[in-house]
Amino acid sequence: MGFTIFFAMNKKLPFIALAFLLGMSQSWAVDPRIEQGARFEAKGQYDKALGEYRAMLAENKKNTEAYMAAGKVRMKMKDYKGAVANFRLAYGYDPSLTEAYEGAAKAYEAMGQQAKADAERAKIKGAKTASAAPAATAAKTETPKAEPAKVETKAAQPAQTAPAKTEAPKAAQPAAPATQTAALEDPFEKGKALLAEGRYAEAAPLWRTVLSKKPGDAGAYFYAGLTRYEMGEYDKAEFNLKKGLSYKERGNDANYYLAKINQKGKRLDQEKKYLTAYLKKAAPDAKFRKAAEDRMAEINAAANAAAEEKAMKEAEAQAMKNAKKTGNDKAKSAEVSAPQKEDVAPTATNSIANANALYADGYNEAALQMYKALLENEITPDERYFAMLQMGNIYREMRDFHSAVTRYRDVVREFPDSDWATEAERALEDAVWLEKHASELPRNKR
Numbered sequence: 001m002g003f004t005i006f007f008a009m010n011k012k013l014p015f016i017a018l019a020f021l022l023g024m025s026q027s028w029a030v031d032p033r034i035e036q037g038a039r040f041e042a043k044g045q046y047d048k049a050l051g052e053y054r055a056m057l058a059e060n061k062k063n064t065e066a067y068m069a070a071g072k073v074r075m076k077m078k079d080y081k082g083a084v085a086n087f088r089l090a091y092g093y094d095p096s097l098t099e100a101y102e103g104a105a106k107a108y109e110a111m112g113q114q115a116k117a118d119a120e121r122a123k124i125k126g127a128k129t130a131s132a133a134p135a136a137t138a139a140k141t142e143t144p145k146a147e148p149a150k151v152e153t154k155a156a157q158p159a160q161t162a163p164a165k166t167e168a169p170k171a172a173q174p175a176a177p178a179t180q181t182a183a184l185e186d187p188f189e190k191g192k193a194l195l196a197e198g199r200y201a202e203a204a205p206l207w208r209t210v211l212s213k214k215p216g217d218a219g220a221y222f223y224a225g226l227t228r229y230e231m232g233e234y235d236k237a238e239f240n241l242k243k244g245l246s247y248k249e250r251g252n253d254a255n256y257y258l259a260k261i262n263q264k265g266k267r268l269d270q271e272k273k274y275l276t277a278y279l280k281k282a283a284p285d286a287k288f289r290k291a292a293e294d295r296m297a298e299i300n301a302a303a304n305a306a307a308e309e310k311a312m313k314e315a316e317a318q319a320m321k322n323a324k325k326t327g328n329d330k331a332k333s334a335e336v337s338a339p340q341k342e343d344v345a346p347t348a349t350n351s352i353a354n355a356n357a358l359y360a361d362g363y364n365e366a367a368l369q370m371y372k373a374l375l376e377n378e379i380t381p382d383e384r385y386f387a388m389l390q391m392g393n394i395y396r397e398m399r400d401f402h403s404a405v406t407r408y409r410d411v412v413r414e415f416p417d418s419d420w421a422t423e424a425e426r427a428l429e430d431a432v433w434l435e436k437h438a439s440e441l442p443r444n445k446r
Contacts, residue, residue, distance in 0.1 A: 031056060031065070033052040033053070033055055033056050034052070034053075034056075034065060034066075034069060036052050037049040037050075037052035037053055037069055037073075038069075040052065041072075041073055041076070046073050046076060046077050049069075049073050050070055050073055050074075050197075050198070053066040053067075053069050053070040053073075054066075054070075054197075054199065062093045064089075064090045064091075064093050064094045064097060064100070067086045067087070067089045067090035067093075067100075068086070068087070068090050068097070068099065068100060068103070070086045070197065071083045071084075071086035071087040071090065071100070071103050071104075071107075072103065074086060074107075075103070075106070075107060075110070078110070080107040080108075080110045080111045081107075081111070081196055082196045082197060082198065083103065083104075083107040084104050084107045084108065084196075085192075085193050085196035085197060086196075086197065087100045087101070087103040087104040087107065088100070088104055089193060090103075091104075091123075091127070095127050096127055097127070098124045098127050101120050101121060101123050101124045101127060102120070102121065102124065104117075104120040105117040105118070105120035105121045108120060187206040187207075187209045187210050188206075188210050188219065188220065188223075190206055191203045191206035191207055191210070191223060191227075192223060194206070195223060195226065195227055195230070198230075200227050200230050200231045201231070203223075203227050204224070204227050204228070204231070207220045207221075207223055207224035207227065207240075208224075211224075216243075218243065218244050218245075218246045218247035218248075218251065219244070219247045219249065219250075220244075221240045221241070221243035221244035221247070222240070222241065222244025222247040222250055222251065222253075222254055223244075224240040224244075225237045225238070225239070225240030225241030225242075225243075225244050225254065225257065226241070226257065228240060229241070229257055229260075229261065234261045234264060234265070237257070237261060238258060238261050241254040241257050241258050241261075242254070242258065252277075252278055252281045252282060252286075253278075253287070253288065255274045255275075255277045255278035255281075256274070256275070256278045256288040256291075256292060258270075258274040259271045259272075259273075259274035259275045259278065259292070259295070262274060263295070268299065271295075271299070272296070272299055275292050275295060275296050275299075276296075278292050279292050279293065279296065350370055350373050350374055350377070351370075351374075352374065352379075352383050352386065352387065354370065355367050355370040355371050355374065355387070355390070356390070358370060359390060359393075359394060364394050364397060364398060367390070367394060368391060368394045368395075371387040371388075371390055371391045371394075372391070374387050375387055375388070381415065384415075385411050385414065385415040388407050388410050388411050388414075389407070389408070389411050389427075391403075391407045392404045392405075392406075392407035392408040392411070392427060392428075393427070395407060396427070396430075401432075404427075405428060405432055408425075408427050408428035409428060412425055412428060
């Protein structure tokens with residue numbers, strides 16, 4: 001009755017039911033940090049939930065309840081590697097936790113690694129067989145006042161007694177917990193597990209321990225670099241990752257992280273160098289390949305844009321230089337023969353080519369009149385909308401923005417499918433803005 005009431009009051013706390021079903025505690029008392037973690041999880045505050053479970057593990061590194069809870073939170077965070085690490089630690093300390101094998105299998109499936117998922121599920125049958133007889137024994141000897149610490153002992157005991165009761169003498173099942181426990185004591189494997197859980201400060205000193213025993217170990221350098229990267233210590237991360245490039249298992253990933261570090265430091269050439277090195281060796285389905293390709297495309301696009309902008313500026317500078325030279329030449333010519341300019345414009349035959357030439361030479365008024373005259377004659381549609389566009393350009397140069405807007409609008413309205421309609425729309429937007437701010441700009445009234 002007491003349990004029913006307690007569970008009803010806490011129906012939003014799934015871990016209470018989990019603890020009861022798995023037999024992780026022989027009393028109805030639940031660690032308040034599990035409850036608090038569940039509350040955080042329900043609100044989507046996953047980091048806070050993990051903080052509660054880390055606090056439990058700081059007191060007891062074999063707390064399978066905390067590992068299970070952390071694994072489920074990691075699944076919701078889509079941190080599937082972290083979830084696998086927690087579920088495997090859970091069944092490493094208690095091989096009878098079938099839910100832990102299933103959790104690891106689901107995490108592998110989420111990563112698209114079905115073979116590994118199947119391997120995890122294959123362990124469930126052995127776990128059930130190994131725990132069946134000891135579980136019955138535990139049920140007979142259990143006392144109402146059993147404490148969680150005793151559960152830890154009982155969780156370990158089945159792995160030792162199971163072979164004698166349920167398996168053949170040569171069964172391999174009893175050796176698994178010992179192997180897993182040994183792996184957890186290995187500083188390299190322990191460091192990887194802590195790194196997967198985001199416990200970077202705890203993982204960092206373990207790599208020094210590995211290197212003291214195996215100087216120059218490329219794997220230790222790689223994971224030391226990755227740990228420092230996650231901690232935001234990029235100088236140390238860069239040093240270690242460079243030494244981890246020769247790590248057979250994940251050395252190429254060091255190239256990717258080195259590129260990220262150089263990106264943060266705005267060292268574009270070095271970033272590109274490491275991205276190129278990574279892509280050269282990465283498999284088509286490599287974890288960071290798409291991110292690396294996207295970043296490389298972004299870099300190349302920026303470089304192309306910069307090159308185009310530079311070329312444009314150089315062309316503009318040259319045009320201004322030429323225009324200045326032409327202006328000086330015209331000024332000198334005017335001093336010698338003032339009527340020369342007046343002689344050129346009026347005698348030109350009306351044509352798009354001559355109007356363009358007048359406009360290019362700076363005879364804006366003469367070019368404008370010729371374009372107007374052309375519009376009054378029979379000309380092709382292409383010549384018509386081009387003349388109107390040029391008139392808009394001339395008006396804009398003369399700071400008669402109202403007239404410019406009118407001409408651009410005529411082009412867009414009358415020739416929406418023409419080759420120059422897009423340019424007219426762009427120029428129209430510019431001219432509209434200039435017209436609104438005409439009072440701030442010099443203007444020649446017509």
